Every structure is written in C-alpha cells, then in structure tokens.
Amino acid sequence: MSIPEEASSEKTAQQEPILDTATDTPEYYHLFKIIMVGDYNVGKTSLLLRFVDDTFSENSITTLGVDFKCRTIEINGRKVMLQMWDTAGEEKFGTLQSRYYEGTHGVIAIIDLTNEQSLENILKWGEEFDRHRLDATSVVIVGNKCDLIHERVIAAETIQKFVESAGVKYIETSAKNSINVEQVFQAIATEIMSTLQQAEAPPESKPVETPTPVKQNYDYLCKLIVVGDAGVGKSSILSRFADNTFDESYLATIGVDFKISKIERNGITIKLQIWDTAGQERFRTIMSSHYRGAQGFIIVYDVTNAQSFENIKAWLDSIDRNANENAKKLLVGNKCDLTSNRVVDQTAVQKFADSLHIPYVEVSAKSSANIEQAFEIMGNEFMSTLPLTLGQQWESKTVKNTASATKEPNYLLKLVIIGDSAVGKSSLLSRYANNTFNESFIPTIGIDFACRTIQVDGKTTKISFWDTAGQEQFRTITNNYYRGADAIILMFDVTDRPSFENIKMWLQNIEQHASTSVKKLLIGNKCDLVSRRVIDHDAIKELAELSGLSYMETSAKNAINVEQAISSFASEILATKTNPLPRLVSSIVQTSPANQKSENKSFVSTKSDNSEYDYLLKILLIGDSGVGKSALLLRFADDTFSEAFLTTIGVDFKIRTIDYHGKKVKLQIWDTAGQERFRIITSNAYYRGSHGFIVVYDITSLESFQKIEMWFNLIKENANQNVKKLLVGNKRDLTSQRIVDYAKGKELADSLNTPYVETSAKNSTNVQQLFMDMIGELLPSV
Structure with missing residues (x-):
C-alpha cells in the first residue's frame, strides 16, 4: 500500500523520521523489523538470500530457530533499514519462534505454490498473530516458486479468493529466478512506512489527540478511520462522500485504502484523510495497526444485516484497545434505502448509541442520503477538540536529532547482566535504556544487547549492556560473554528464593570466566511486590558482605532505583579507570580521487x-x-x-x-x-x-x-x-x-x-x- 501523493506531502511534528538514538549519527530514518513465516521448505531463506545477497542455492538448508539479515532500501526518498527475521518452519521450533515476534513491524507469510498444505497452514499464522497481539503489524502474503509451472498445484484463483478474504496484499515470486523478490520487500516496507507516517502517537501512551494544524490551504489535518464488517458499504460511503460516485458491484477492500476530502466548519477548513479498512474478521487484529494516530472513527453496519450490527461492540472494543482514548466516534447504519430488507430496528440502535454517548445517523451510499451530514457530524466532533484560540496557527515542531548532538564518549564500558531466568534482567535493561516496561515475560535467547550514553561525573560514558539468558541450557553460551566486561550486575528476584540462592553459582561463573578486576553489583529486583517478598534484608546483607558486593533493590516495573543503581555503579567503575578513550581529533588524510597515487x-x-x-x-x-x-x-x-x-x-x-x-x-x-x-x-x-x-x-x-x-x-x-x-x-x-x-x-x-x-x-x-x-x-x- 502506498500513500497518495497529496497525503504523503503532509509532514507534521509527529511524522518526523524515527531516529535510532542508539548510534551517534543515524544512517537511516527508520528501522523496521520484519518476520518471515511459513511452513518448512517454502523458501523463506531463499527469498531472504536473494534479496540481501542476490544468491540462490538449490540445497535446502533448514533454519534452526531463527536467523536474520539486514538491508537498507529507499522508500519515498527515505532510507529504511530492514531487519528481516527468517524463522524455522518446523513445528518443533514453534515455541522458540514466538519469542521473536516482539517488536515486529511487518510479517511476510510465505506459501509454496507447489504445496497445497502450505496455503492451508497460512491460517495458523493468522492465529499466531492474534495470539501474540501483533496489532501494529503489516502483512504481505507471498506465493513462492512461481517458476515451477508444471509442479504448481495452487491455482491463482484460489489464492486470490483467499487474499481477498484476508484483506492483505499478495505477490508471487521465484527466489530461484529472482522474480518479484525486490517488490515483496518494497511492498512490506511501504505498508509499514505508510502506517508510521500517519501515526500521531504510540497507542499505549493514549494522549489527547487533536487535529494537526498546518500552514496550507486548510487549517487542520485529521485522520479518520472507517471500520465495520465486510460488505456493509464502507468503501461506498467513502466514494460517495469524496467523489460523489456509487458502484453497485461489491469489491472487497484489500488491506486499506484512503481518500482525501475537505470540510468547512465555522470558517475553519479541516482536511480529512479518510481510511477505508478491510472488514474481514480473520485479519482484524492486523488492520487495527492503522488505528494509531486517528482522531476519529466511523463505525458502519448494514441495516439489512443483523450480524453486522451485533459485531459493532467488537469494533468498539478494538478501537478502545488500539486507538487513543479521546478519539471521536460516529455510528452509521448504511443501506437505509432498503426499507423492505431492513432487519435492525432504528430505535434500538439509537438507544444503544445514546448509552455509549456516540452520535448515530442512518445513510444510503446508493442514494446519497445523509452522507454529507455524517461527515459534518464528525467535523463538529473534531471542532470540539480544537484549542479555544482557533485563529492561532500552530507551528509544526521539528524533532531534534539528539543523536547527532551526542558527544564522542570519553569512556566505553561493557556491562553484563546475569541471573536466573525471569528475575527481570531484560526488564531492567528496557527500563534503563528505553524507559519502557512490558508485563509479559519473554525469555532472552542467548544474548541481547543495548547501548546508552550518559554523563558520569562530567564524563561522557557509553555503556554497552549485555542481557544474558538465565536458562541453564544457555549458560555455557553466556559464559563466553564475560570476556572484556568492565562490570557485571548479578540479579535475583526478591519474590523467588531459588533465584537468590543461585547467586553463589553465578559468582562462581564470574570467578571462572571473568577478569579478577571486574566490578560487581548485586541487585534485588521486584521490590514493589512487598506482599510477595520471600527474601529478607538480613539474608541479602549477609551475602553481599561475604561476597564483597554492593547491593541495591529495584523495581523495573515502577522505575524504582533503576537509574540510580546503574549511574552509581558506572561512577564506581570509572573511579578505577585512569585512561579514557583517545579522542579522534579530526580526519587524518585529506583524500584525493581514487585514481591518483x-x-x-x-x-x-x-x-x-x-x-x-x-x-x-x-x-x-x-x-x-x-x-x-x-x-x-x-x-x-x-x-x-x-x-x-x-x-x-x-x-x-x-x-x-x-x-x-x-x-x-x-x-x-x-x-x-x-x-x-x-x-x-x-x-x-x-x-x-x-x-x-x-x-x-x-x-x-x-x-x-x-x-x-x-x-x-x-x-x-x-x-x-x-x-x-x-x-x-x-x-x-x-x-x-x-x-x-x-x-x-x-x-x-x-x-x-x-x-x-x-x-x-x-x-x-x-x-x-x-x-x-x-x-x-x-x-x-x-
């Protein structure tokens, strides 16, 4: 899906490029994580190798767990780094694979055109997406091995019917012959980009959304989403309002479409970006990714279809779950011209809408009845969110690139975090590096990595954090990561006695594998869970004193002592360091053209x-x-x-x-x-x-x-x-x-x-x- 030219030119404060502040100067505007899923041997790895390295191997090499590659491409003039995760297709890797869904922007679901079962199994991936709540995820379905014409068993008509019901984009490829491979990744990146460019704020923060003022031939730009079951007439309403046209034939919306129109209210011009979404239930959680940043929703049902009205509650729940809490809503009953076919009573619907404090109007896209009025109602709703001083034009604020302003560090520290599984190592790191917290437990597989540059006692210090797996099967792997560590944080959970008792084992690991001069800090996490605490302070103090460890208690969830623990620990480490990183004063050589000696x-x-x-x-x-x-x-x-x-x-x-x-x-x-x-x-x-x-x-x-x-x-x-x-x-x-x-x-x-x-x-x-x-x-x- 691509953004129409008129819309893509809009640039508000929230639509500035997402910059990777982990590096000092970002080489790309966006980093997109894309998961490649599908059955064993459908060609996931082959597609990835063709796209990244332009290579192909006839031999099937099974992916064990997960692998990934990166490539930078351009979308609408902006550099986008694609981080593509190639997952194992065998069932035995299913539980490992689900761990990698975290933070996904897009999914490429692959079928083998010579294997009918691979198409049938795509449905299970839709269920996987729902189970892992990939609400902010774009999807492209790929039919691979289109070059094998004689072996093909899945007809084009069958797939087209399937993707129409799914409401997603479909592309056929041949990794072997390099057919449409580039197009697949361009399509998924464009889909993700279009979503991000319209996003005004992350859904979890749910700030009050107000239409964005811009100095153009309009005063405010609003994003309006039209939702409802398939076949209720969303596209027809949109076409009637934006183009004053109507088509009797039913064409299912694939993924998302949108149009631009303007309305005038009290001398204020509001430009509407109206998004028409796919209504099929199977991919409803995927479509909800477009809700982010919307100021308003029109929820449509068909007055001749009782089920479409009964599903209104589900649509409202989806909006409440994924959109900003102050987004305006309008309930619309379409096809009011079909009086003889009507099955939903108008009085009952009005009572339902009143109970939710939502305006209600009945329309006919076919006869154009009340279409203009419906959007006028939304205009009035938008006006209620505007500032009192409507005449004042807001300036779009430019997002400051804090990464480029970051000074070259004086010191580089390697800090390893160890401890039993589920004590909160990843949570502590996420809280400190990104100021985020996730209630769900996702075990670290092997190692994870994050950076943050801070000021410690007036010195610019870059800390590389190594978050290690706590499970026993990964312990021999994580031992290797102690090499070169300046400091190690040992963590336990104050509500879990075995995690505390195992600190002695972790200390033995450090003694065997780390430098004798490495600094150590003991952290008891989850101190907010007072009623569930099982480790008393005296026992901890005794262990810390016997082991010569400093000790602090933290709560990654409530951000208690997280900043203080690491900042004070960094200060302690730097106190022992006499030599900072040498400063790179300037470029050494002023180069000339390559053909000169x-x-x-x-x-x-x-x-x-x-x-x-x-x-x-x-x-x-x-x-x-x-x-x-x-x-x-x-x-x-x-x-x-x-x-x-x-x-x-x-x-x-x-x-x-x-x-x-x-x-x-x-x-x-x-x-x-x-x-x-x-x-x-x-x-x-x-x-x-x-x-x-x-x-x-x-x-x-x-x-x-x-x-x-x-x-x-x-x-x-x-x-x-x-x-x-x-x-x-x-x-x-x-x-x-x-x-x-x-x-x-x-x-x-x-x-x-x-x-x-x-x-x-x-x-x-x-x-x-x-x-x-x-x-x-x-x-x-x-």
Missing part, C-alpha cells in the same frame, strides 16, 4: 595536544566469524595467541602506540563481531569516524572469501567515503588446508583497488607488517 595526496596534520602521541588512528577489523580477527589483534597488541575460539560479541578493542618514521602513532583498533545477528549493531555504531578498515578472510574458508565484497559494501554504506581499506588472507600457516590461493586473493584485492597481504596470527607472520602497511596508507607523507 597516494604520494600526490595532501596531508592534514592532526597532532594532538596530548604529548603521548603525534597521530591517532581508528582502525576496524571486520570479516566473517572465525576468520581470526581477534587473533590478529591479540598478536599485534599483546603478542599472544590462543588456539581456543571465542566469538566476539558486538565489539572489542585494544590500544597500541608505535613509532612510525620518528612519529608516535596511537592505534585504536576495534575488533567487531562477524556473525550476521550483530552486523547491524557493529556496522551502524562503530564504522563512523574510522580512518581505516582491515577486511579479513580465512584462506581455508571459501565462504569467508566469497563474502569479502559484502563487507566492502557495508563499508561503503556506513563509513566515511574515503576511508582506507586493506584486504587480509589469514591462516597462511595452514598450507595443507588452503582453499583460496594467493593469486585469487590478490586478484580480488586489485579489483577492489585495495592492498593485499597474507598473515598468520598463530605464527605471527606479517602481522606487524599488516598494521604498518595500514599506517602507511593513512599517513603517506610521514
């Missing part, structure tokens, strides 16, 4: 006031997981090597100052996570401001080599335009396992106009030279 490039001196170094360079190590980025960094910074493979989660970094032609050069080297699930975090937050990128692949892994161009594209999308790049083939000591020969690596590097070197972190071969080469690229005239 480096020696002809002019040099900009950035000598710092700090006498410890002459130049400061920020260098990022990127590449697939397992290629040896951390091993290269450890060899260069500490001259150490470990055979054990510990995955980097998010980002890590080290500092080393070296002498280069008589100048002291301080290198700030960032080691980023190679796994796809952390790619969006690392590429958005850490590429900015980098002077150079070392892109690493493993010469024994063809896949890591084949993804080099993808990594170069990420640099192009997220980093400064003229950053320096260097390609590295690591593990050259494994000669018998080599798959990518030197010539191939050099050929790729030449095609990318990038220097190439092969290294062995294990044997220290060329590691020192690698970083010296990068400095040479960045400081050619030194």
